[in-house]
Amino acid sequence: MSEAKSPQSTVDVNTMTAIGAPRYGDGSVLRTEVVVRPNPRPDEILVRVRAASVCQGDAHLLTGMPYLLRLGFGLRRPKDPIIGHDLAGEVVAVGCEVTGFRPGDAVFGSVNSGAFAEYACVSAQRLAIAPTGLPLEEAAALPDSGMTALQGLRDVGQLTAGQSVLVNGASGGVGTAAIQLAKALGAEVTAVCSTRHIETMRSLGADHVIDYTTDDFTASDRRYDVLLDLIGNRSLRHCRRVLAPKGSFVSSAGAPGGDWAGPIVWMGKIVLANLFVGQQIGILLMRPRRTDLEFLAGLTAAGKLRPLIEKRYPLAQAGAAVQHVLDGHAQGKTLLVV
Template identity: 70%
Template sequence: MSEADGQQSTIDNGTMTAIAAPRYGFSEVLRTEVVPRPVAGDGEVLVRVRAAAVCSGDVHLLTGKPYAIRLGFGLRRPKYRIIGHDLAGDVVAIGAGATGFACGEVVFGAVDSGAFAEYVSVPVERLAHSPVGLTVEEAAALPDSGMTALQGLRDVGGLRAGQTVLINGASGGVGTSAVQIAKALGAEVTAVCSTRHVETLRSLGADRVIDYTTADFTRDEHRYDVLLDLVGNRSLTACRRVLAPKGVLVSSAGAPGGNWFGPVVWVAKVVLTGLVVSQTMRPLLMRPRQADLEFLAGLAVDGKLHPVIERRYPLAEAAAAVGHVLEGHAQGKTVIVV
C-alpha cells in the first residue's frame, strides 16, 4: 500500500493514530491509541498533521502542575486526552463558515490540544499559511515560541529599533526566536545562556552573549531598555540593576513557584513591584493570534527568522520527545514528525 493509499484509508475508516495521556504524570504515561478522527466544525479546518512541536504548555498539561491548572483542565485526569499545541500540515477538509484556506494548502498554527495525532481540527483564526522556504517541521516549531517571543518583545516590552534588549534563557525555543525577532525589530541583543549554546546564539545574530556559568548578567555593566526574562532565576531587585531607568522587564510565566500555584506568586510580585518603581514590570501571557502567525511567516520568508530544531522524533516516539523537553536545557525546539 502506498503512503497516499494509507492516508486515504485513515480518512475512510474514520480513525487515526494519536498520543494520549489517560492520567497526569510524566512522559511514561503517554500511550499510542487509535481514536476517532475529528471533523471540521464551524469555523474550523481539518488538518492532516505532518509535524508537531513540543512546548512548555504540553508539559504543564501533561503533569498537571502547577495543580491550580487542574481547575480548568481536569481535576483528576486531563480534560483533553490527546496532547500537543503546535503543528503544521495539510488542509484536508473545511467546516461551515471557515474561510481563508483551501484543501491541499500547507498551514501552521496552534491549538488548545490534539496536535500529537494524525489529524486535528483547528479554528481558522489559529492558523496561517506555512512560510515558503521552511519545511513543515520548521513551520511546526514556530507558533508557540514565536508568538511568545514576538508578543513579549514588541507588544509587552515595546521594543523599538535602536534599543537594547537582554534575553535571559536565550537558548530555548522562545529564546532562540526572541534573539532573531529582536534583531529583526532593529534592537541590539544580549543573550544569556550556558556554554554549549554560545556559538549557536552568536550565529543567530546576538550582538553579545553572556555565559551564565562564568558570569552573572545582573552584575553586567550594561543597561538595557528591555529585559525579557524567560527563566525567573534572578530576583526582581537583581534584574532591575541592569534595566535602564525607564526600562521594561517582561517576565514569562515560567518562573518557579512550587507545585500548587507555580508562577502565580511570581507574577503577583512582578505586578506589585511595577506599581512602586520607576521601571516597568510586566508579566507575559501569550495569546494565539493569526496576525502574529502571519507576521512570523513574513519574517521567515524574508530570512530573518529560522526555527532552531535540536531533535526530531517519529510520532510513535512522542513520549521520548516529551521526556527530552522535561529534562530541561534543550536547545531550540523538539519536533515530532507525523
C-alpha cells in the same frame, strides 16, 4: 522510561492515530491510540498533521503541576487527553464559516489541544499559510515560540529599533526565536545561556553572549531597554538593577513557588511592582492569532527567522520527545514527525 506502544495501522477513514495522556505524569504515561477522527466545526479547519512541536507548556501541563492548574485542565487526569498545541500540515476540509483557506493549503498554527495526532481541528483564527522556503514540518516549530517571543518583545516590552534587549534563557525555543526577532526589529541583543550554546547564539545574530556558568548578568554595569526573562531564576530586584530607568522587564516564566501555587506568587509580585516603580514590569501571556502567524511567516520567507530544531522523533516516540523537554536544557525546538 517505558516506550510508547507502536502505532497501529489506521484502516478506517473515520479513525486516526493519536497520542493520549490517560493520567498526569511524565513522558512515560503517553500512549499511542487509535481514536475517532475529529470533524471541523463551522469556524474550524481539519488539518492533516505532518509535524508537531513539543512546547514547554505541553510538557508541564502533562505533569499537572502546580496543582492549581488542574482546576482548569482536569482534576484527576487531563481534560483533553490528546495533547499538543503546535502543528503544521495540509488542509483537508474547512468549516462553512471559514474563508481564505482551501483543501490542499499548507498551513501552520496552534490548536487548543490535539496536535499530537494524524489529524486535528483548528480554529481558522489560529492558522496561517505556511511560510515559503521552509520545509513544512519545520513550520510546526514556529507558532508557540515565535508568537511568545514576538508578543513579549513587541507588545509587552514595546521594543523599537536602536534599543538594547537582554534575553535570559536564550537557548530554548522562545529564546532562539527572540534573538532573531529582536534583530529583525532593529535591536542590539544580548543572550544569556550556558557554555555549550554560546556559538549557536552568535550564529543566530546575538551581538553579545553572557555565559551564566561564569558570569552573573545582573552584576553587570550594562543597562538594557528590555529584559525578556524566560527562566525566572533571578529576583525581580536584581533584574531591575540592569534595566534602564524607563526600561521594561517582561516575565514569561515565574520563579518556582511550590507544588500548589507554582508561579502565581511571582505573578503577584510583578503586579504589585508595577504600582511602585518607574520601570515597566509586565507578565507575558501569549495569545495565538493569525496576524502574528502571518508576520512570522513573512520574516521566515525573508530569511530573517528560522526555527532552531535540535531533535526530531516519530509520533510513536512522543513520550521520549516530551521527556527530553521535561529534562531541561533542550536547545531550540523538539519536533514530532507524523
